[in-house]
Amino acid sequence: MKSKMIKILKFKKKKIKKKISFNNFLKILLIFLFSLSTFLLGILYEKIVSSSRSSEEFEVSQKVGSKELASIQNKVIKENYVFKIKWGDLGKRMVEDGVIDKTKLAQAVSGSDNLPKDLDKYFSDEQNKIEVNQKNAQFWVDVLWGLGLANKNKILEEGSMTADGDASNFASTGGWTLGIGEPMSHYSGHSYIILSDKEQKIVEEIAGNIYRPCCDNPTLFPDCNHGMAALGLIELMVSQGISIDEIYKTVLAFNTYWFPETYLNTAYYFKSINRDYSKATPKEILSKTYSSGTGAGNIQREVGAIQWFDSGSGGSCGA
Numbered sequence: 095m096k097s098k099m100i101k102i103l104k105f106k107k108k109k110i111k112k113k114i115s116f117n118n119f120l121k122i123l124l125i126f127l128f129s130l131s132t133f134l135l136g137i138l139y140e141k142i143v144s145s146s147r148s149s150e151e152f153e154v155s156q157k158v159g160s161k162e163l164a165s166i167q168n169k170v171i172k173e174n175y176v177f178k179i180k181w182g183d184l185g186k187r188m189v190e191d192g193v194i195d196k197t198k199l200a201q202a203v204s205g206s207d208n209l210p211k212d213l214d215k216y217f218s219d220e221q222n223k224i225e226v227n228q229k230n231a232q233f234w235v236d237v238l239w240g241l242g243l244a245n246k247n248k249i250l251e252e253g254s255m256t257a258d259g260d261a262s263n264f265a266s267t268g269g270w271t272l273g274i275g276e277p278m279s280h281y282s283g284h285s286y287i288i289l290s291d292k293e294q295k296i297v298e299e300i301a302g303n304i305y306r307p308c309c310d311n312p313t314l315f316p317d318c319n320h321g322m323a324a325l326g327l328i329e330l331m332v333s334q335g336i337s338i339d340e341i342y343k344t345v346l347a348f349n350t351y352w353f354p355e356t357y358l359n360t361a362y363y364f365k366s367i368n369r370d371y372s373k374a375t376p377k378e379i380l381s382k383t384y385s386s387g388t389g390a391g392n393i394q395r396e397v398g399a400i401q402w403f404d405s406g407s408g409g410s411c412g413a
Contacts, residue, residue: 242326
């Protein structure tokens with residue numbers, strides 16, 4: 095009996111020990127879980143605070159960035175330019191010769207059969223100045239394209255356009271759909287601008303230095319509408335004795351409306367290397383380094399994707 099009691103007591107002691115050890119385990123587990131949860135809550139709090147701080151900093155940086163971009167854009171994209179270039183009756187003559195069909199031009203520019211008064215004046219009264227802005231940039235691409243295409247010049251007859259014997263398949267020739275008849279029936283076929291030998295050399299020199307970002311060709315090889323438009327503009331200004339510096343400045347103004355993002359990116363790039371875009375010469379900005387397709391692409395990669403405000407566009411390489 096006595097030995098039986100001893101066995102029972104030993105068993106109860108073991109049971110109590112097990113209960114005590116289990117209770118200790120629970121306490122340790124609870125302490126561990128509490129510590130872990132506190133630690134995790136601390137991390138979560140830091141994440142929330144950090145995220146909030148980053149968000150605020152991002153918003154501030156965005157505001158500063160937006161102000162900087164707006165400042166650059168206001169300097170590069172002017173509201174308008176008025177150039178003392180005698181347009182005379184060129185528009186009227188091109189319509190009479192069938193180089194330009196006014197109805198087709200109006201439809202391409204405004205979507206209606208008639209041009210607005212501020213544009214129609216270039217086909218009626220003699221004009222002694224040319225105004226260009228974001229709104230009429232496409233109009234000037236098309237009209238100057240027609241002038242460059244139709245005006246008789248050695249560049250069209252003896253230059254890169256005829257190197258393969260047929261100039262009809264370029265965007266600037268085959269793509270001309272705003273006239274009457276086949277484009278090549280007007281190609282270098284009208285003596286609108288008569289140049290002396292000296293003036294012709296100046297045109298060729300300037301045209302060889304001016305590029306556009308839709309390709310890698312200079313204006314001396316006007317295989318697209320922008321190149322042909324720039325050629326017509328250069329010929330017109332040289333014939334009127336306008337200075338070479340002023341010609342570069344004028345072409346840059348037109349190019350800026352036709353390819354706004356290219357020149358905004360260039361201005362931003364200049365700022366990033368501590369250069370003042372406004373102090374760079376138009377000739378340098380229009381060079382292959384910055385204004386050719388390759389040059390503009392290089393600048394784009396340098397500055398990355400920039401969300402510029404709506405700056406308009408002079409259209410694609412078609413009518």
